Amino acid sequence: MHRQPPTYDAVVVGARAAGAATAMLLARHGLRVLVVDRSRYGADTLSTHALMRGGILQLHRWNLLDRVIAAGTPPVRRTTFIYGTERVAITIKPCYGVDALYAPRRTVLDPILVDGATAAGAEIRYGITVTGVRRDDSGRVAGIVGRDEHGRAFAVDAAIVVGADGARSTIANGVDAPIERAGSGATAVVYGYWTGLDADGYEWIYRRNVAAGIIPTNDDQACVFAAASPDRIGAGGLDVLREILAQAAPDVAARVAAATAPSGVRSFRGRPGFIKRSWGSGWALVGDAGYWKDPISVHGLTDALRDAELLARAIASTEPGGPDRRDALADYQATRDRLSHQLFAVVDVIAAQRWTDDEISGLLLQLSAAMADEVDALATLDAVALP
Secondary structure (H helix, E strand, O other), rough: OOOOOEEOOOEEOOOOOHHHHHHHHHHHOOOEEEEEOOOOOOOOOOOOOOOHHHHHHHHHOOOHHHHHHHHHOOOOEEEEEEEEEOOOOOEEEEHHHHHHOOOHOOOOOOHHHHHHHHHHHHHHHHHHOOEEEEOOOOOOOOEEEOOOOOOOOEEEEOOOOOEEOOOOOHHHHHOOOOOEOOOOOOEEEEEEEEEEOOOOOOEEEOOEEEHHHEEEOOOOOEEEEEEEOHHHHHOOOHHHHHHHHHHOOOHHHHHHHHOOOOOOOOOOOOOOOOOOEEEEEEEEHHHHHOOOOHHOOOOOOHHHHHHHHHHHHHHHHOOOOOOOHHHHHHHHHHHHHHHHHHHHHEEEEEEEOOHHHHHHHHHHHHHHHHHHHEEEEEEEHOOOOOO
16 A cells, blocks of 8 residues: 655645635645645536635635636626516625626636645645545544555545545545534526626526526636426436526526527536534544535535635644644634524525515525625634745
């Protein structure tokens, strides 16, 4: 078995947004960090990829927002909500250094975060499939095991293992992280990228039993999505997307029909949300591994960047194995939960279609309030020094 020397302060499993951001911040704090991922640099992944103000604030504070803009990501200066008989347009007002929102493709955002981690001194290894955690004689998690890109056995020791490997996290399963709050609603989503679509910022559409939206992104494209029950979405496909979009907003469907359609679309079958315990002896979870919400929230990426910073600060400010680290990790989860529970509850109601046309506006106001609380909390953090 090929085993790396136990020289890492942290090994992060997953080099997507949550993992790469956590690794970058840990490395900026001077920790020795290894990131492993089974995929490859710059690969695409299922994602809504829209960032809310909290996520843009993080990229701005980390000096990465300019790179997102330089990649041709269009600024979003207006959000339009369509529900019942209402069409409500909201202009994005400058606040905390953020004057626009952005929705970079994951082929843009993830490499920027990985490059930031590398520049800070983190080591990145692709082609590594992690199959579980390794424990020491006391039962404390002390590393990971798996296979390298050649199929050879692979093991790494580290002071803490961070699971940033998605909603089906191998690390979460390996440590038996319990679900502390479970959702009851789940929407399936079908989406694709249209070229030349007349899109004026983010557009969110809420109807009974269906939802849809438009997200401007890179390369003069816009992500168009349709959401409904898993039974309604079925196997997905372009015809299903068009049918649901026409039901949700015929005028929007007409604009989409005038643009250049993609050759294919992608589908997500739906999964109820959860909030898991996200720390223990020698391990922690971040991003979807510890906190998954229905994609109708379009908030997963923003929360991933938020929690990366909360977790990195908890790890970097303490010594391995000591009571201070346990307290810091407990505080990390408590802060994450405090900033998440209201949004989680509202999103679950929306995803489960437990609302009427008269109630949806109130639910959206609750979402807005939860997001504002999140931004205020992030704005109180000091900027992490660049390497």
